[in-house]
Amino acid sequence: MMHSKDVSLPPLALLPAVMAAARNGSFSAAAAEMGVTHSVISRHVAQVEQWLGYDLFERYGRGVRPTPDGQRFLRDVQGAIELLSQGAQPWRQRRGPDVIKISLLPSYARIWFLALVPDIERDLNVRLELEISERLADFNEGQTDIAIRCGKGQWQGTKSTRLFSDDLVPLISPKLLAGRDPQSLDAEAIASLPLLNDSDATGWRHWLEAHGVKFRQKPSDRRFEDYSVGLCAADAGIGVILSRLPFARKAIASHDLVMLPFAPVRSPLATFLVQPGYEQRPAVRAVAERLISAARDCE
Structure with a gap:
């Protein structure tokens, strides 16, 4: 283990005086910024220069500018300060509610997440800042604390906790049924109808293969990046959509859709709560645990 005596710091x-002098280009201006005298800035700079063994500034007129060695030192000091600030930021005691940044897809926000926000914010004294986006979450520099994503749970540099297993069931509008009995449709008949996908056809391909039917892309099939838009398209009779349990019943309640009488098929994908590896x-951590608990209550 490294102790302080092992490191020459x-x-x-005295470094704030050096940084102020570099920012202002003048010892007098640095003194005014820090609320001290010119001689204090001069003395602090001289002591740092003595420790380093070289000059940090060259004087011209009433101003100063960093020497080449000084420029390198100041750049490294600034980088060290920024690194220290980033490392310490997550552990600072905050005044008022702690802000937790959560990235999630629009469909998860509408179908599940938004209803949880008031209780979580009240119970945990936090404020949830939501990034509703299709793009992958960026955990660098504290841009995101938690992400909720669909996939296989394998994202480099992260740890994932399964929230929902995606058990797939087909939903259809009475408009598309056109008077037909849902019981009369087998998997082959469903495959012949326009199929609605979200990001890709993985769900339909897997569901049809589970029922012994090969998936074939058709011109009438459509893709919607936002799942909730896909539900609206299904509601309009544009095609059949696969819904994930436990959200299918909510989709039926809010749209004019019918669940076709097939046993759910487990998708190779699932919904995960994703966090950085650090x-x-x-x-x-408290918000993450609350979301995991809420997901279990849905199943």
């Missing part, structure tokens, strides 16, 4: 308390602050 610059005089850290340790997160307590408030983020």
